[in-house]
Amino acid sequence: MSTEFLNPAIDVGDLPQVDQHAFEPLHPNFLRAKMAGAALTAAVVAAITVVVAIFVQSEGGRTTVVVVAGLVALFLVVLSAVLQRVAVRYMGYLVREHDLSYRYGVLSRTTQTIPFSRVQHVSIDRGPVERRLGLATLRLRSAGGVIAIAGLSVDAATSLREVVVARADVEPEDFDEPAAPGGLAPSPPPVSPPPIAPPPIAPSSITPSPITPPPTAPSSIDD
């Protein structure tokens, strides 16, 4: 049974790289929703400033402090809106044959990758604002945590879910909606990975390229 054990080094340069693909951007309405939220916050801050200033003036106090505080608050709201704009533009997802990556962040940047074979549960959530803007949030749950991708179009979210279902070892009862027909929508083209250049690995230890698809269903003991 046991063959000679080999453990040569792998040239990681030959492996498929997440960073060599372009990430798909989120739906433009997501940015609009964020900006609308920022505008609403700014309006509330301005209104509070005006009300407080009028109150202070009626009491005979100096309004300068209130106005300066209000302006600082407004500046922070605008700054946060600018940062959110940058953040949303950076956000994106990448679907490869065997995994899904999601990147986000403004000052600190994060790229999270979850292999489909580790996904245990997929769900699509749509809050009231998301429903109005035609957006959806896709959640992939594994035994080690959740990746939540907000700001997807409904079509993209549904198609992504189909991609994950087709490739992951997920139980059908985990889904809250019936499968949408038609397979992949045009918006999230799954980037097919280049075939893995066979790294110099012992043939008995690791599958040579192309990668064998992961299990699609758990085999029962009846098999």
Place this chain on the structure above:
Amino acid sequence: MTDLETSDTDRAALSEPSRQSPLAVVFLAWRVVRGISVVNLIVLGAVLTTNQLPVSAFALAPLVVGGLGILGLISWWRYTFVVDGDELVVSRGVVSQNRLVIPLDRVQSVSLEQGLLHRATGLTRVGLDTAGSAEVEFSIDAIPLDQAESLQRLAADYRRRSERSRDATVEQHAVGSDQIGSQEHEETEVLVTRNFGQLVRIAFGHWPWAGLVLLAPLLAAADDIAELIGLDFLNRLEEQVGGSPDTAVPSIPIGLIVAGVVLAIAVGAILSWSLQLVRQVLTDWDLTVTRTGRGLRRVAGLTNRTSVGSSLDRVQVLRTSAIPMQRWLGIARLNMVTVGDTNLVVPGTTQSELERFRELVFEGPGPDLDRRLSPAMVVLAVRNAAVVAVLATVFLVQSPVGWWGALALLAVPIEFVMARWRLRRQRWGLTTNRLGRVSRFVTHRTEEIDPIKAQSVTVRQSFFQRRRDLASVHIRAAEGRFELPMIPLAEATALRDLILYRVESTGRSWM
């Protein structure tokens, strides 16, 4: 006896719907009491002790106890379990009947625990852990030991058969073929035993204050205890000083103070180690870790004897730690982080035992831990220390401390030296089958993970790291995680790609 015969015997032992031992009534009634919640019981206790209640209220006590007894009796009567085909079916519930059906191949582990009452009566408590998309955990309070062991073996057999058929259908030349084959062997190999002498060494290998933690609950009543044993002279002294400032307090010679402090430390350490030894004996008495065809099993305990098992595949991360005392004694604490609630912890592990566990959990030799983290770690640590030190100095200089407050700035060079020391003593390395990290600071720690255990991989760059082309890598397993905090970005992304390649190209399951 062959595998099949064992399975049939075990199945026969569980084929009829069984009740627990009548002793379980006690445990079930206790569950009801616990269900009332501790807070309510405390409130009840407080009401009773204020003597506000008429004496007649106490006449209710027998009624309450009787009620609990009847409730326990009904729970016991209605609680049955049976192995029906491939499923364990548990029926329970006092008012509404609750039927729980658990496919045996989903049961991740069956642990046995014997308290004093159990041991006197040859019974055991059984804990079942079925980790999965829907996590279910429950326990059966008191059933005969042989029946519990039958359930344990049956569940392990089902899991093994399920894994074998899955691995066979997934990939013919899986890397794990060696492991699948090795599960065939039914011989039991004793990996670790601990006698009293070794427990003494383990207890001695803790920090001198570790045992005192056991006394922490007593702190709440410290004043009363001090008064009880006549140690409240400090309070009396305080009262004396506060009450009559003119009274001359007799001066205590400095030598006596030093001797007193040394004596207090020595007594504290001896007390601590004694308590630690008691704890060690109670929890790890006659500790045995065996390797069976089904995985690893750890049995230990003096009054409460626990038996925890796990298949090797459920081990996600392997960690060791050794404080200076433990290194002096040549031992370390091994923690095999497994899926589920209970990790397999082996105290007082020697180097050879450690290597044996590594052989079992991982395939092939470990990585050369020759890679370093970036020196930027020092810059970050010093920068953070400087910010805190400057703020502290500004605050202290304006306080009565005055310019002495500037001494807080000394924290910066100290942190610089410490950070350099920490950096120099951290290494990591990888092979295709193992990713390892070691930190040899005051406590030596190692952490190892097989890349296929990864559930997700994250590459993160803080603003500080982005300016220096650095990144951190976070690997999340089903239980536990592995992190490399500060490595070059190119190395981080290459590592991420390698881990993904390993996860996606193997047919082996992560559990």
